[in-house]
Structures are given as C-alpha cells and as structure tokens.
Amino acid sequence: MQERIDETEVTAKVRSAGLRPTRQRVALAGLLFAKGDRHLAAEELHEEALAAGFPVSLATVYNTLHQFTEAGMLRIVAVEGAKTYFDTNTSDHHHFYIESDNTLLDIAGGPVTVTNLPEPPEGMEIANIDIVVRLRHKRG
Template sequence: MRRSGLRPTRQRIALADLLFADGDRHVSAESLHEEAQAAGFSVSLATVYNTLHQFTEAGMLRIVQVEGARTHFDTNVSDHHHYFIEDENLVFDIPSGRVEVKNLPEPPEGTEIANVDIVVRLRRKAR
C-alpha cells in the first residue's frame, strides 16, 4: 500500500487481505462488503466503495464495467478481457491470447487510446 501512495489503515489492510489473499479475482463492492462481514470485520458499504476506488486510483485494482450501475473490480491490472455471465452476475478472465484487436480507428486529435476493454456477455443455455 505504501508503494502505491496509500496509508495502510486498519480498514484498508483488512480489505486488501480479503482482496489479494487468493490470487486474481473480480469483486463488487457489495460482495466484498459481505465477505468482510462474514469474516467478522465491521465496515460500512460506503467505506468499501471508497477503499476500492482508492485502490483503483493507486493502480492496485482495475475497474470492469459490465452493466449500467454495477461495477466490478479486478485484482489483475494487466491488459486483458473478460467474460460476463449475465444471469449470474459473474465476471471472469478470457484466457490471454484468445482475443486479437485489430484495425482500431485513429483517436481524435490530442487523444490517445489508453486501453481497450472487451466484455463478452454470456448466458446459460436453456436445457
């Protein structure tokens, strides 16, 4: 946290422990809040939101926007793409090398492409 410019408060440390303990993952603020509560850590949903956004601004997380108001946070900050299973609200990585982005348009004058995010939306087949 210190290397990212954040002061390691008790709440940030507890949330970071939950986020980064088991490798790369995707969480919403609500799901992380539930995990914190289940682990016996009392923290408000607002604090979870604020902490996730602070971690994102510090480069520790990446936002994956998959639907309107719902934001997922990814602990893997490298350039990669995602699947999203709509009826389960589940986000997971597309294996690297599986997507090739070609022929992007030139960005408008004075701008540059920062990143290209591809989200492939899925739904379970009816049986």
C-alpha cells in the same frame, strides 16, 4: 473463517502503492488479495468484511476500492450501467460475463484483436480497450 494474507505483506502492498496503510485499507486489502485473482463487486467485499468481523460501511468499501484502483492495485470492469466489478488482476486482459450468474471470468490465451478503431480526438490516445464477451446458456 475468511482467508487472509499476512498483515505485514498487505501493509507493504498498500504502502508500495503510495497509500497510507490505515486499519481499514489493510483489512480490506487482506480480504481482497487473499484468494488470488478475482472479480468482486463492492457489495461482495462489504459482505466478506462483515463476515470476517470487520465492521465497515459500504461507502468506506467503495471509497477504498476506488483508492486502490487509482493507486494501480485494482482494475475496474464495467459490465452494465450500474454493475461494476473490481479486478485484482491489473494486467491487460479481457473477460467473459455469464449473465445468469453475474460472474466475470478472465479470457485466457493470447490477445484479442480489435480492428477499425476510430482516430481519437486531437491530443488524446487510446489507453486501453476492455472487451466483455457476454455469455448465456444455450436454449433448447
């Protein structure tokens, strides 16, 4: 059986993000936030929903994850062109990506320093810098 957090708590979380707590949003948020901070692809959450007995389409999962992201409940981490993860930890932090496992891990500790950034175009400012450090097993 999948872990879930209290439905009242999930409903309040969805509502406090400015979203209407529909049955689908509450069910998906319950699965997403039950296990603490984690990184999930939409397909993984879709599989969890089906395993939990919540029949939902993959398109609905994608739409809900993007709504949660726009509402500030999630953060998108793009690893490769088509591979996107949704991070339940919305704080500013960076990631290790283990290529062989397609796994993201938070980089613990202090901030990472980035120097020599270009000046943004007129009227723009840098909102955030996401660093993904790719890892692979040592050879030989």
